[in-house]
Amino acid sequence: MTSETLGLRDRKRIETRQRLERCAVTLVMRDGLENATVDAISDLADVSPRTFFNYFDSKEDAILGLRDVEITDEAIAGHIAAHPDVDPVESIVRLIVTMLGTSIAEREVRATRLELVARHPQLMGRQFAQMTRMAERLTNAVGAILARDARFADADAPTAELMLAICGAAVRVAVMELAATHSDPDPELLQQRAVELVREVVQKLQ
Amino acid sequence: MTSETLGLRDRKRIETRQRLERCAVTLVMRDGLENATVDAISDLADVSPRTFFNYFDSKEDAILGLRDVEITDEAIAGHIAAHPDVDPVESIVRLIVTMLGTSIAEREVRATRLELVARHPQLMGRQFAQMTRMAERLTNAVGAILARDARFADADAPTAELMLAICGAAVRVAVMELAATHSDPDPELLQQRAVELVREVVQKLQ
DNA sequence: TTGCAGTTCTGCAAAGTTGCACTTGCGTAA
């Protein structure tokens, strides 16, 4: 479907990225996280190591299939417009879950990734490292979401940052819980659990 | 005082560490964060680069004078015993601030560090990266603190993790605020502001 | 004083990561 409309250049680019992701997962499964080197992955994917880093910021990003998500002003507006009346906590959690991204890769690769995350918890940290990298734009998004709620009408940047940290932590805990049960990473479930966690802790604190 | 009781080996070790910290700060101030290489710092401190990494986990740790803090069970018990009747939020914040550590270095170096953090916000991230490294032990500590509060009597590990994240974020925001005003990093002030931030956001959420 | 055990320091090699300069080939406007 998409491949019809794309030029050769774009098709090649997508193919290279997917090949790298597949090779990364394959080698890590076969040799372990340590022993699967960037050189080996690049070799298997038939590109130079330098090219590897043109596609991914780190080895672990390739393994997880993480890509830099664009958090543009339009994207934020769209996100808010899509769910206009939900609670800000839910909206923020939803934003984060969206960002963590359901990698579009093949089903089998995705299943394998679940195993890898369970085996190497450090990989989970990677996802949140990525969040940190985009912290500024994310904080802006959170600010925009909060601005729609009367309670947070006067919210400033620090408040947004704090809310982001709270919701981010809730999502992380929720991911860990779900990963522990080896269940499918259903985004909807993830969201519900994360929101629930925030509610619980807030209730206890007040 | 201390130098009397310590043997030559320990005195040398302390001296080497301080020399490395001083050289790191000096070079970064002179050449910038990027250009101050580990090689250059080690050269100036008259040790090998390998030795540098015997003392610090990263270049930035040396710049900030971060050291691995031991969070033993006794330390946790001591912390709780020292402030038995305070609110759990305050207690957790206090724990974190303590952990971030008042570097014992000379006054001048400390002032310079403030400048550096203001100039390179990435350095603040370093402190929390260190927190992440000790997340497990810290979470245990938070669990112990929460267990003393009736509201959190049934708190589990996820709750502790969430509370840690909330308080950690609050401290981070507080540090940033204080760094922006270039005021002295008074730990007491830091704590108060962080606790205040948590209260504010919880109130808005309920 | 000597010798042993444990620490500190070092050199070396390998891996991850990044910047820079260069080549090649796709896309497209004239």
Added chain:
DNA sequence: TTACGCAAGTGCAACTTTGCAGAACTGCAA
């Protein structure tokens, strides 16, 4: 169709970080 601009891919060099093995040094006991 040609020619030009731009993106993808590459090679290289530098830097950060870690593991390993060995040399030098310290503390302590015989």
